[in-house]
Amino acid sequence: MKRLRFLGLASGLALTAALCASEVRAEELTGTLKTIKESGAITLGYRDSSIPFSYLDDNQKPVGFAMDICYKIVDAVKKELKLDKLEVKLNPVTSSTRIPLLANGTIDLECGSTTNNAERQKQISFTNTHFLTASRFVSKKASKINSIDDLKGKTVVSTAGTTNIKQLTEANAARSLGATIVPAKDHAEAFLMVETDRAAAFVMDDILLASLVAGSKEPNAYVISTDAFSKPEPYGIMLRRDDPAFKKVVDAATAALYTGGEGQKLYDKWFMQKIPPKGLNLNTPIAPELKAEFAKPSDSPDPDSYKSM
């Protein structure tokens, strides 16, 4: 019997590190709001190099357009739960870990550059769209790759776990390009592969490509294709499915942000002014479709539903 107690003690000890205290059943709160109220903390997922949405600045602190939006959501949650203090924890995510980490509770909100589409909505939810972008590729001017068909037989890189790598894989099969597709862990690594001539092209959302090119050592050496793999698709901040109470708070916060004009101010801060770490100005005026969406916020995954006014 002593040995069984040992066994019980051992397994308990080993897994104690994983267990948070969970006792008090809050009255009407459910889901994420309940967890936040009980723990007094909310965890945001951030990206390494999704400039300018969510990336690390020179001091390795996560900053960006999506980060600012998330902080506004946190303020709204704090007000809603009537908390004096709400601790904000930050957890790094990559394109391939963001959905599992959201589903398993490690993060409460994913603040990055995640494309909102119907397939993903089977696993998680999105709040109101904060950007629209199409899938393109960047290559060195010297390689003279102008269209998607020019990718025939080349090595093409994309970031693992993104809609872009999926679109690239499907296009590769549909158009019989015979391209070698290499997955990279994050955008910076993928861009580096093009920079060091390891890959001929990097397929990604055009805004992220533009930011990476602008921040590179020789921006003029690169060209972003005019060919696109998809129509402009919406970015949304992710949250867990089947959590209507939390979604209501988040949707209300983002809608208020966009319709109230502060959304436009945040947009200008990250797209029309100098941003850390190198003081680049992306100089990308707001697209008419996005402006229309800010006036009437929507979390639709359908690219066709975003029309200019």
Place this chain on the structure above:
Amino acid sequence: MFANFDFDVIRRSLSYLFLDGMTFTLTLTALSALGGLVFGTLIALLRLSGSRLLGRVAGLYVDFMRSLPLVLVIFWFYFLVPYLGQWLTGASRPIRVGAFASSLITFIMFEAAYFSEIMRAGIQSISKGQPAAAYALGLTYRQTMRYVVLPQAFRNMLPVLLTQTIVLFQDTSLVYVLSITDFLGAASKVAQRDGRLVEMYLFAALVYFVISCFASFGVRRLQARIAVVR
């Protein structure tokens, strides 16, 4: 050959590399080694306990953990632990587990399998006369293990345990696959942000090499000093 390399990037990122990265790596190594040792010793005791069922279960655990690549185990635990926590506590949602806690659990559970084999060899190397004498003196199983067998086994296997810890120190670099900022992860982030792959990776290799070398050297000297004459 080294013409257009910018080694200054190392100097500029030193504080980030060591304060953020190396502290994570060393903390993870130390805590995992301790946890793995405790858990591993328990497993070794189970295997040697004479109970067929427990021995079998413990044996299966060890064989299972030792057949899988650490990378796969890291992925498993990172995604699985919150669900396990939910199941264990009967909560309505998966328990929130951070990157550090998840890595810690992964390494403790994984290294326990290796530490248990080392401790099992250590316990078995103690002559049967020792526990026999202890029982003759009226000590219980618990007391025998705690005061007679385990201290001797531990002392005998200390060099091997420390060598396994050095291996663990190197294995912590694999949390890279989760983009966690250990020492190598930190070096990688700087490398990719500034495009200075060669400089950062060479530096990281040098640091790991120096630390491991010194540690192995220390273990060798320790081995010479504590060798018990039989």
Place this chain on the structure above:
Amino acid sequence: MNYHWNWHIFFEPDPSGSGTYLDMLLAGLWLTIATSICAWIIALVFGSIVGVLRTLPSKAASWFGFVYVEFFRNMPLLVQLFLWFFALPELLPRSWGLWLKQLPHAPFYTAAVGVGLFMSARVAVQLAAGIGALPRGQKMAATALGLTTAQAYRYVLLPMAYRIVLPPLTSEFLNTIKNSAVAITIGLIELTGAARSMQEFSFQVFEAFTAATLMYLLINVVVVAAMRFIERSVAIPGYIAGK
């Protein structure tokens, strides 16, 4: 538990259009086996050379063997793979570097060489221990019979040493197979990488990893059984290594 199980995912087509998810995993399995075998061959060749060097009477040889082993043992495998994959092409003359970078299947070759050399240090240590475990009289008798050092190793020492270290070499081969998974970081889509890709495209985390786990267990069982068979068939009756 709000996770949607779907065990039929294995039979659904994957986005690359080249088959089902199961085919993707099997392709990864095949790559794991191929990488491990290539790496193991490299490890055996280099490890044997260095192992022998460590036991030679020449001081220079044993010093070289010592440095070689310490070099490969004191750096994590991941760091070594990064050095081979990222740093080496940049340090070579530009055209060689470019050729290396644009080699088709570059991750495969890099992984085989990187893992192979890493494991060669361990093989060297095992073999040196095996040679050291032989009675001193063996080498002396060989010299007395007029065999040169090379012949002594080839006909007397190594055959016995290999048989002695066959069990530890089996576990080193299993380690090689496990270490091949680290190559996921340089873009090799071996079994763990394929499971990861499957998880990323289909969101079915646990199904993908369960399949990968089962396949690794299967590899283990097959390798252990095969090595036991080899051990029995080369065993010399009457010796420690035999039955």
